[in-house]
Amino acid sequence: MSEQQWHLGPGTVPPSAPEEGGARLREGSRSDVPGPKCHCCSDISNKVNKVKYIVISAVLLLASCGQKQEAGEPQIIPQPAFLQRLEGSFEIGRKTPVFIDAGDSALLRTVGFLNGHLQKAAGFELQVSDDDPLRHGNEEGIFWLQAGSLPESYHLRITPDKVLVEYADGAGAFYALQTLLQLLPDAIFADSPQRGVRWLLPCCDIEDSPRFPYRGMHLDCCLHFFDIPFLKRYIDLMALHKVNRFHWHLTEDQGWRIEIKKYPLLTEKGQWRKETVVGSLHSGIYDGKPYGGFYSQEEVKDLVKYAAERYVTIIPEIEIPGHSLAAISCYPELSCGLEDHYETATKWGIFKQVYCPKEETFKFLEDVFDEVIELFPSELIHIGGDECPKASWKQCPHCQALIKKLGLKDEYELQSWFIQRMEKYINSKGRQIIGWDEILEGGLAPNARVMSWLGEEGGIKAAQQHHEVVMAPYPKYYLDYWQADPDSEPLAMGGPTLLRTMYDYNPVPAVLSPEEQKYIIGVEGCVWTEYMPTPARVEYMAWPRMCAIAESGWTKAEKDWDGFTRRLETHLGRLDRLDVGYCHAFWDPFIDFHKDTEYSKVVTMSVDAPGAEIRYTLDGSTPTASSPVYEGPFAVNRQQRVSAAAFRNGKQIGKLKYKDFR
Ligand code: ACM
Numbered sequence: 001m002s003e004q005q006w007h008l009g010p011g012t013v014p015p016s017a018p019e020e021g022g023a024r025l026r027e028g029s030r031s032d033v034p035g036p037k038c039h040c041c042s043d044i045s046n047k048v049n050k051v052k053y054i055v056i057s058a059v060l061l062l063a064s065c066g067q068k069q070e071a072g073e074p075q076i077i078p079q080p081a082f083l084q085r086l087e088g089s090f091e092i093g094r095k096t097p098v099f100i101d102a103g104d105s106a107l108l109r110t111v112g113f114l115n116g117h118l119q120k121a122a123g124f125e126l127q128v129s130d131d132d133p134l135r136h137g138n139e140e141g142i143f144w145l146q147a148g149s150l151p152e153s154y155h156l157r158i159t160p161d162k163v164l165v166e167y168a169d170g171a172g173a174f175y176a177l178q179t180l181l182q183l184l185p186d187a188i189f190a191d192s193p194q195r196g197v198r199w200l201l202p203c204c205d206i207e208d209s210p211r212f213p214y215r216g217m218h219l220d221c222c223l224h225f226f227d228i229p230f231l232k233r234y235i236d237l238m239a240l241h242k243v244n245r246f247h248w249h250l251t252e253d254q255g256w257r258i259e260i261k262k263y264p265l266l267t268e269k270g271q272w273r274k275e276t277v278v279g280s281l282h283s284g285i286y287d288g289k290p291y292g293g294f295y296s297q298e299e300v301k302d303l304v305k306y307a308a309e310r311y312v313t314i315i316p317e318i319e320i321p322g323h324s325l326a327a328i329s330c331y332p333e334l335s336c337g338l339e340d341h342y343e344t345a346t347k348w349g350i351f352k353q354v355y356c357p358k359e360e361t362f363k364f365l366e367d368v369f370d371e372v373i374e375l376f377p378s379e380l381i382h383i384g385g386d387e388c389p390k391a392s393w394k395q396c397p398h399c400q401a402l403i404k405k406l407g408l409k410d411e412y413e414l415q416s417w418f419i420q421r422m423e424k425y426i427n428s429k430g431r432q433i434i435g436w437d438e439i440l441e442g443g444l445a446p447n448a449r450v451m452s453w454l455g456e457e458g459g460i461k462a463a464q465q466h467h468e469v470v471m472a473p474y475p476k477y478y479l480d481y482w483q484a485d486p487d488s489e490p491l492a493m494g495g496p497t498l499l500r501t502m503y504d505y506n507p508v509p510a511v512l513s514p515e516e517q518k519y520i521i522g523v524e525g526c527v528w529t530e531y532m533p534t535p536a537r538v539e540y541m542a543w544p545r546m547c548a549i550a551e552s553g554w555t556k557a558e559k560d561w562d563g564f565t566r567r568l569e570t571h572l573g574r575l576d577r578l579d580v581g582y583c584h585a586f587w588d589p590f591i592d593f594h595k596d597t598e599y600s601k602v603v604t605m606s607v608d609a610p611g612a613e614i615r616y617t618l619d620g621s622t623p624t625a626s627s628p629v630y631e632g633p634f635a636v637n638r639q640q641r642v643s644a645a646a647f648r649n650g651k652q653i654g655k656l657k658y659k660d661f662r
């Protein structure tokens with residue numbers, strides 16, 4: 001749509017836009033437009049001709065024009081590809097009309113999301129007209145028009161009397177909506193009517209499209225189980241950040257979580273573990289309480305639909321050949337049969353009881369994948385493939401005979417054969433497999449995508465072999481690692497992996513040639529829930545670090561930590577409105593040290609909040625606004641306590657943190 005047709009006024013045109021009992025491997029490591037037009041002026045001046053309170057109204061009018069209320073500056077996460085602030089603001093009021101293309105039901109739903117927020121926070125909904133928007137080009141309002149061809153892209157142009165949203169496709173319209181929501185006051189995310197808020201959008205020009213097609217967030221629902229209402233909230237938060245793949249980890253050693261009609265025992269029995277380890281996996285202490293939970297196929301269908309309406313594809317993960325003890329505990333015949341008794345695991349780790357590559361097993365797996373494929377329209381099906389010990393296969397006469405018969409070199413090649421056989425089956429159903437790094441061992445299946453978690457090496461190898469790769473490296477994209485000083489944080493997997501570490505990580509390894517780099521299709525943040533027994537803990541660990549991963553997945557521009565933290569501080573206000581229990585370490589000093597001599601350590605400190613200074617003491621007293629400002633590393637002796645807090649404009653903004661150096 002050309003600009004002239006839309007009478008947008010002058011403006012700047014944007015450019016074109018280990019074995020059993022061992023820890024999981026990672027454990028323990030640690031916007032000109034004509035000048036602003038005041039809507040209240042035109043509204044009220046009509047009225048003053050009609051009513052007798054002419055003088056009072058005129059005074060009010062002058063007062064409000066004099067104030068010239070403005071919208072806040074755009075602070076969007078993830079940062080759009082192009083954003084230019086223009087002068088003035090557009091106000092959404094209860095009479096603001098919305099024009100959309102007739103017959104676009106997906107767009108109607110997307111606009112419905114805006115009305116959902118307005119209904120809750122503002123107490124009104126906008127009238128949506130599907131009369132041809134082109135016929136209303138000279139009117140004021142919000143106009144949605146299909147334009148452009150770049151997948152998931154949109155162009156927003158906000159002027160004082162018009163919001164023009166051009167979207168390439170349904171996802172583009174949905175992402176334009178997410179941006180509009182973030183341009184409004186954060187009160188738009190409130191769930192009850194907000195008094196005295198003017199729903200102002202800053203005038204601006206935004207051209208946007210993603211860096212990667214795959215922007216994922218994972219959730220392990222096996223080590224701990226999370227119910228469907230929480231998963232819907234999880235997906236809503238992903239969508240707010242333009243994250244479009246939900247990787248749903250559904251089967252594990254510690255519990256099978258998806259109903260499979262042909263094998264009811266998988267959920268009748270396999271959902272349960274008799275108890276759960278307390279503390280770390282090494283504690284040896286158990287809670288004695290049976291733990292279970294599973295998703296019925298009806299719930300799965302409902303969630304898949306819910307996600308699709310938010311442009312999130314759910315990728316189910318069914319683990320093969322390892323991490324399969326829950327299934328084997330139900331159907332021991334799927335194992336190598338070396339043990340008398342198989343039981344769902346009660347602690348975290350890697351277990352040697354894995355699927356035995358025999359016909360019975362393949363029949364079972366094909367049946368399971370048949371039902372899974374029926375439930376999930378996703379092109380990609382995750383087959384796990386990680387951490388499969390070879391101990392049982394080494395002892396199993398069937399496995400050894402199979403290795404000989406197939407002329408394979410070893411158990412790694414047997415694993416590759418296992419995965420390739422399942423790949424053929426899944427491909428025959430029109431789907432593609434994705435698996436963790438270990439599917440590279442013994443040779444990558446011909447069409448497989450790789451999810452690179454063991455650092456970057458697997459991702460690099462796969463891209464060099466021209467296989468598509470999603471980067472999800474531990475510990476950089478592992479949200480189960482500490483995000484602040486472990487001394488004062490709840491138990492986590494390792495680390496710390498700070499917000500900045502996640503933000504700074506570049507998911508396109510520099511060693512790859514430009515041609516090879518094209519095989520990096522995206523990023524994913526992993527949420528393994530060993531130490532996240534509750535939804536609140538999941539949100540605490542995931543946010544705000546997932547904002548950094550979302551931005552790496554969406555934003556094409558160079559990294560800009562200062563810009564990110566400025567935007568994030570505003571964005572956290574949105575998360576507050578949504579009642580997200582994110583970690584508040586953003587405002588706290590992180591005290592780190594380097595061991596120097598036996599008697600001394602060198603201390604460094606940092607804080608994420610923009611424009612903050614760290615003030616500290618070394619004598620045990622509480623730092624105040626007049627304590628020394630941290631300016632760089634310093635040495636401490638063994639008897640000193642470093643106490644620190646972040647300050648801005650003379651006010652403490654976060655928590656007091658301290659560390660003893662004995
Ligand atoms: C993994 O963390 N085992 C993929």
Ligand code: ZN
Nearest residue numbers: 336356396399
């Ligand atoms: Zn076997």
